[in-house]
Amino acid sequence: MYSTPLAVLGLIYASVVTGMTLQRRAVDFFDPAHGGGTMFDNATFGGEPLNVIISGLSSPDVLTDDGVLKYAKANGFSQECFGFHLGAPQTANLGDGHNSKNQTVEIFRQDGPSANSGALFLAASKEKDASKNHDLIDDGYNIGRNELVAAAVGTKSHDGVTYNTVARNITGMMPAGSNGVNHGIAVDGVVTLLTVSIQ
Numbered sequence: 039m040y041s042t043p044l045a046v047l048g049l050i051y052a053s054v055v056t057g058m059t060l061q062r063r064a065v066d067f068f069d070p071a072h073g074g075g076t077m078f079d080n081a082t083f084g085g086e087p088l089n090v091i092i093s094g095l096s097s098p099d100v101l102t103d104d105g106v107l108k109y110a111k112a113n114g115f116s117q118e119c120f121g122f123h124l125g126a127p128q129t130a131n132l133g134d135g136h137n138s139k140n141q142t143v144e145i146f147r148q149d150g151p152s153a154n155s156g157a158l159f160l161a162a163s164k165e166k167d168a169s170k171n172h173d174l175i176d177d178g179y180n181i182g183r184n185e186l187v188a189a190a191v192g193t194k195s196h197d198g199v200t201y202n203t204v205a206r207n208i209t210g211m212m213p214a215g216s217n218g219v220n221h222g223i224a225v226d227g228v229v230t231l232l233t234v235s236i237q
């Protein structure tokens with residue numbers, strides 16, 4: 039194979055555009071294991087499963103700090119209790135909205151130099167009570183994931199923006215069981231990939 043002048047021109051054009059605007063990314067995400075990572079974060083009492091991924095192929099505006107907050111609102115989660123810093127292991131409580139009072143979501147962005155997908159990795163869990171101190175219900179990770187996904191899938195509008203979300207399950211990336219999982223709560227090993235398109 040050799041590069042035709044047209045292909046080279048295309049490459050230069052692509053880099054220029056990338057430098058100027060928010061580009062749609064090229065991959066859903068990179069498997070953290072390939073870069074020495076894991077699908078568990080490092081919370082206070084062991085790892086919380088990163089059981090939902092917002093694809094790097096989503097509309098770029100969804101993957102920004104501001105954009106993901108707006109997207110959460112569109113899904114019925116209020117951002118009133120949000121206090122997270124993306125990229126750092128911080129708890130983000132999507133807390134006081136509608137039917138999801140005790141849903142907790144931590145958000146991590148995959149944007150390091152060796153795996154810059156722009157994807158957001160979420161650790162979703164369901165707590166017993168919003169007032170209790172991170173006391174998960176039985177099966178709290180699987181249920182937290184399923185509730186978040188159920189709230190997100192389909193077409194949702196908020197503040198003049200319409201989002202279309204498609205879900206796909208990925209197995210084989212996260213080990214099933216309770217080994218090394220926060221509070222010893224077993225996970226089913228399913229990671230749900232959400233691809234969000236702004237209409």
Ligand SMILES: *[C@@H]1O[C@H](CO)[C@@H](O)[C@H](O)[C@H]1NC(C)=O
Pocket residue numbers: 139140164165166167168169175
């Ligand atoms: C939290 O979730 C559990 C299980 O769904 C529910 O029984 C409980 O009432 C909820 N608590 C609050 C404060 O929303």
Ligand SMILES: *[C@@H]1O[C@H](CO)[C@@H](O)[C@H](O)[C@H]1NC(C)=O
Pocket residue numbers: 184205206207226228230
């Ligand atoms: C993903 O897996 C969960 C748990 O088995 C299931 O409840 C859900 O319906 C699946 N979602 C999709 C999109 O396949």
Ligand SMILES: CC(=O)N[C@H]1CO[C@H](CO)[C@@H](O)[C@@H]1O
Pocket residue numbers: 080081082083084085
């Ligand atoms: C704070 C905390 O939970 N740290 C853990 C991070 O993960 C390593 C490896 O699994 C544990 O040894 C630490 O205890």
